[in-house]
Amino acid sequence: MSSDASSQSGPPTLVPREKTTGLHVGEAAPGCKKVDPIIVADNVRRSFGGVHAVDVDHVEIPRGAITALIGPNGAGKTTFFNLLTGFDTPDEGKWSFNDRSLAGVPAYKVARRGLVRTFQLTKALGLLTVLENMKLGATGQRGERFFTSLVPAVWRSQDKEIEQRARELLVRFKLDAKVDDYAASLSGGQRKLLEMARALMSSPTLVMLDEPMAGVNPALTQSLLDHILDLKDQGMTVLFVEHDMHMVRHIADWVVVMAEGKIVAEGDPSTVMSDPAVIDAYLGAHQDVDLGVVTGRVAGDGDAEASRHMIEAESNDELEREEKKR
Ligand SMILES: Nc1ncnc2c1ncn2[C@@H]1O[C@H](COP(=O)(O)OP(=O)(O)OP(=O)(O)O)[C@@H](O)[C@H]1O
Numbered sequence: 001m002s003s004d005a006s007s008q009s010g011p012p013t014l015v016p017r018e019k020t021t022g023l024h025v026g027e028a029a030p031g032c033k034k035v036d037p038i039i040v041a042d043n044v045r046r047s048f049g050g051v052h053a054v055d056v057d058h059v060e061i062p063r064g065a066i067t068a069l070i071g072p073n074g075a076g077k078t079t080f081f082n083l084l085t086g087f088d089t090p091d092e093g094k095w096s097f098n099d100r101s102l103a104g105v106p107a108y109k110v111a112r113r114g115l116v117r118t119f120q121l122t123k124a125l126g127l128l129t130v131l132e133n134m135k136l137g138a139t140g141q142r143g144e145r146f147f148t149s150l151v152p153a154v155w156r157s158q159d160k161e162i163e164q165r166a167r168e169l170l171v172r173f174k175l176d177a178k179v180d181d182y183a184a185s186l187s188g189g190q191r192k193l194l195e196m197a198r199a200l201m202s203s204p205t206l207v208m209l210d211e212p213m214a215g216v217n218p219a220l221t222q223s224l225l226d227h228i229l230d231l232k233d234q235g236m237t238v239l240f241v242e243h244d245m246h247m248v249r250h251i252a253d254w255v256v257v258m259a260e261g262k263i264v265a266e267g268d269p270s271t272v273m274s275d276p277a278v279i280d281a282y283l284g285a286h287q288d289v290d291l292g293v294v295t296g297r298v299a300g301d302g303d304a305e306a307s308r309h310m311i312e313a314e315s316n317d318e319l320e321r322e323e324k325k326r
Pocket residue numbers: 048051052053071072073074075076077078079080
């Protein structure tokens with residue numbers, strides 16, 4: 001796992017991680033069938049007044065891959081996320097996750113079934129410590145049930161297991177030095193890492209990330225990208241919304257484009273993102289900006305390995321500087 005490699009002394013070794021291909025059946029067109037879909041949505045619609053925020057006829061999200069959901073501001077991406085995860089209710093439509101209907105299932109039950117999400121604006125609870133935030137991410141806690149809550153021995157043993165898992169994840173996300181700090185004291189990037197780590201507390205099968213890079217200091221960009229790639233290596237499916245086209249190109253195996261509530265294009269990143277219609281209409285002029293990140297997944301990464309080392313060094317410096325300030 002790349003993040004483990006980078007925690008050892010000496011320059012980290014870049015482990016190329018192949019893109020997953022062969023995800024769809026037939027032509028790569030909006031709503032195309034997937035070989036093994038984890039989410040299947042049909043006729044999902046949500047309006048606000050006269051605005052058709054989501055107007056999706058059919059879409060399938062491939063299992064075991066990283067899918068990017070892209071599109072201009074107001075395309076309906078976040079609203080679609082909210083509907084799929086039970087944080088909002090559609091006017092109509094049905095969708096399944098792992099072949100079970102999720103329509104009408106509230107958010108906390110969606111998480112128990114293995115689908116978790118993060119938010120565009122992080123929802124870390126500032127007045128709780130990093131560890132307490134992590135513990136809140138664990139689902140199915142025995143102490144939540146009335147009768148087991150009366151038997152402290154039962155929930156205390158589970159509490160220990162939860163704390164151990166939380167601490168392990170915090171080490172992985174390099175937040176272990178912050179365990180007892182209030183979440184409010186973390187930088188924007190560290191809060192994103194905390195939110196991602198907390199999402200993993202429930203051992204999900206599908207992780208949905210809403211703009212994971214928004215507001216993140218460039219020094220932490222590489223680390224976040226690596227963590228997202230790690231999720232896939234660990235067997236999870238990832239669906240993420242992102243405006244940063246460089247990131248999409250690097251880490252997505254599949255790209256779904258939304259505009260005005262509809263799915264307007266789908267395909268592998270290189271095809272979709274070189275389609276002039278998609279570029280003109282949806283991606284804008286800045287899609288070629290290079291962040292200097294390296295994932296071993298797109299041509300030219302080998303040349304850029306030096307910049308990866310530089311960024312990681314800067315990232316460590318930034319963490320040290322923040323540490324000294326406190
Ligand atoms: N709660 C709401 N009340 C009214 N209108 C809403 C609400 N939520 C979303 N909308 C509208 O629905 C449309 C889709 O918004 P949404 O936030 O889903 O788009 P988005 O693709 O996620 O945009 P961005 O990339 O800017 O986050 C927009 O026109 C937005 O103004």
